[in-house]
Amino acid sequence: MIKKRLFTPGPTPVPESVMLRMAEPIIHHRNPEFREILTRVHANLQYLFQTAQPVMVLSCSGTGGVESTFVSLFSPGDKIISVNGGKFGERWVKMPKTFGLTVVEHKVAWGTAPGVDDIRALLKQHPDAKAVYLVHSETSTGAATDVQKLAGVIREESKALVCVDGITAVGAHEMRFDEWGIDVCVTGSQKGLMIPPGLAFIALSPRAVAAMEVSTMPRFYLDLKKALKSWKENDTPWTPAVSLVVGVDAALQMIRAEGIENIWDRHRTLATALRAGIEAIGLKLFSSTPSFAVTPVWVPEGVEWKKFNGTLKARHGITIAGGQDEFQGKIFRISHLGYYDALDMVTIMAAIEWTLAECSYPVTLGKGVGAVMRHFLKP
């Protein structure tokens, strides 16, 4: 008997209690019972994003969520700056171009994050930029961006909206939407929110709402103006994914009970503990500014990725993520985003040690595990 364990950066594991809530008989989305759930979800999403501003629920993936911001806040021809340091940054360059935006692409090497000076220079060069899009945690590379610092710089230098893809960051990385001056932040349900994919959540500042008023982009299903109007009545413009909303209600109650600062701390600790273990057995981290959501590791020399991944899955029941594009077969990614605790880090570390040994890679069994364990005892 081999248990299945998921260590992928979305979908992330769904707590058993949340699964069971979602399995309850379906309710109608215009019933007072559902209205009550959505009202609580709206309030708890504000807590999650640390904002007093609206956070709307759309029934789509994170990609649909980000699209809703491009089509709702801008007009064809508007200029935006978009940072591309991986598969998702790349998507947020391609997508707005599709809708007729002028996109200034700021490429950074995979595994790295944009620097303050670069962003400042770009804003000086493009004073007409209406927004800067940042990826808080780039899932494809495991690199984190210092959103707080960059938001300060953008606010200082320009009137551009600070737009954050927080898809794999919200719930893992500190996010203080109001305090940091963020204008747009998007996340998805199958990430820090610990439920299955199918919902996106979008927070908008008053500046973002004002931008929406003058936007001329054609839109309908992903129209945030319609969503905002419904949000004010704790409603949705179209039939929402009811069972997922019920799930996120349960998950947000878990988040409130644990406390958002504690959750940020937990993710930081899980990430740094796992990295201590990874480095203890001589493996190398891929990113110079690693995210607390996902740990990217170079596949060690002499180990063949396909064999490694196949063994991890077949013998140990574990699913991790591989590298993408030019890093396919060269890196692997372990997620600790959402419903994970200290013993899960011991589990994944042990499975990696075993699998490396099974791939004839020299490893002292328990060395990484010991390092992980010791890290949790650090004051």
Next chain:
Amino acid sequence: MIKKRLFTPGPTPVPESVMLRMAEPIIHHRNPEFREILTRVHANLQYLFQTAQPVMVLSCSGTGGVESTFVSLFSPGDKIISVNGGKFGERWVKMPKTFGLTVVEHKVAWGTAPGVDDIRALLKQHPDAKAVYLVHSETSTGAATDVQKLAGVIREESKALVCVDGITAVGAHEMRFDEWGIDVCVTGSQKGLMIPPGLAFIALSPRAVAAMEVSTMPRFYLDLKKALKSWKENDTPWTPAVSLVVGVDAALQMIRAEGIENIWDRHRTLATALRAGIEAIGLKLFSSTPSFAVTPVWVPEGVEWKKFNGTLKARHGITIAGGQDEFQGKIFRISHLGYYDALDMVTIMAAIEWTLAECSYPVTLGKGVGAVMRHFLKP
């Protein structure tokens, strides 16, 4: 103790076995296990639509599904004919205009369906129309359109694509996509497919796929060209709503086991039996061409809708749908779409009789129920 029972045209009740499948631990959408599920879902969707053509799964509501057809098959300025006989027909007039299409609106009275002669005349008047949009079962009015007949006329008269909103029809009404020459048919998950909302399904004919090749409309998340490319590999372009796909896999297996012809028959029988009961107690049907998915009934004189609905809900645990727009408070709608059987029709009929009596409406208790029961024994 009062059990809750849903008689709304979406969400419709989810079978217990399907709920439990969806409550199983989440799997990753790039795992072979999920690929296997999606492959089976794709095949069974073809069976559901009676087509050999691609039927794609999008993670959005039915409204998003219909939007995907407007933005993927046409170009700004293209002319389409759209039949408006209710809230949804109205939406399929408004939505394409948003995206720059020229829309010839064909209004029909609520509760009625478009006629052959009208459609023929419209096509003669607009030989440049690229498509005709029909609503197979208009949820807001309970009226059904004879899609088979109209598809024949459209094919005969023009080269316009035959596009069908099958959202509350697929699974309840006969639909032979290939045989009838349909080009586009959309449905949603929370209807005849018996799972929670959050997925849309879109079937495309080769003519529709060809139209997609020349479409210049900007699109990204709802791009059917991307969806078709992924479909060919039994994949999805973006993270799909995994748990809902698992649910629809279970539901489609139930549909295959029952047989699609039997399911169409069951819906016809449930609808006609309930109507026999409704008429037996002197109530009047709203639609002249009633759909097999939903039965629209005039609120009888002397009964106040709010009191009727409140009593039905509070005393009997039953949720039905009210009228919309000018028919608010004037009609009510009972759904029998999806997971319903003969005893459910007895249940709803009994609850309506009781509630009418509780609203001081003269009714001989059991009269409607008897008529419903007798109908099922008819040869």
